[in-house]
Amino acid sequence: MMRKILITYMTKTNTTKEVGEAIAKILTENNLTVDLLPMSDVTNMDMYDGIIVGGPINGMRWVPEATSFIKENQQVLSQKKTALYFVAYLLHDGRKIWKKAIKSSLNASKKLINTSKTGMFGGKIEDIFPGIARFMFGVKKNAPLETIKWDNVRRWGEELADYFGSN
Incomplete structure (x- = not known):
């Protein structure tokens, strides 16, 4: 029996959707059936x-x-194999205080559904940070507009294929 996986996301700039699409492609390559839906379109996860x-x-x-x-959806999510992923531009760059806040948010969400499967990926911004924002967030002057490491997304997707493909 082919396993069916839902990837649901919320996105503001389409970056989270792009990461979801990359993960969906990997899972599909590993013989899993995948639906990719915005959270607002999810009505039933049974x-x-x-x-x-x-x-x-x-x-x-x-x-x-x-x-x-x-x-x-805590009850349903707790009864199924579940994974979470986060997209954050400041994941790789930025001050420790911001990274600590991001990881704290991640940990709080993981505890709600008791999952150890989490992916954290860089993100994208439209324009470079102005000087004061670069200083405040600890972003280098020549920082790229995109910080997603697609090899990390692929590795995590392959790990998920094993996780969801096993009984």
Whole structure:
């Protein structure tokens, strides 16, 4: 029997969706059936063997829509194989205080559904940070507009294929 996986996401700039698409491609290559849906379109998760929930970090926290989704669906998510992924531009660069806040948000969400399967990936910004923002967040002047390490996404997707493909 082919396993069916839901990847659901909330996105503001399409970056979280792009990461979800990359993960969906890897899972499909590994003979899993995948639906990729925005959180707002998810009405029933009973038909899925596994669920992946993704969202961006905004204001050093997982977006409220993602946290609400986890809380509202805590019972269902706790009964299935579940994974979470986070997209944060400041994941690789930035001051330790911001990284600590991001990881704290991640840990709080993981505890709600008791999952150890989490992916944290860089993100994208549209324009370079102005000088004061670069200083405040600890971003280098020549920092790239995209910090996603796609090899990390691929590795995590392959790890998930094993996780969801096993009994």
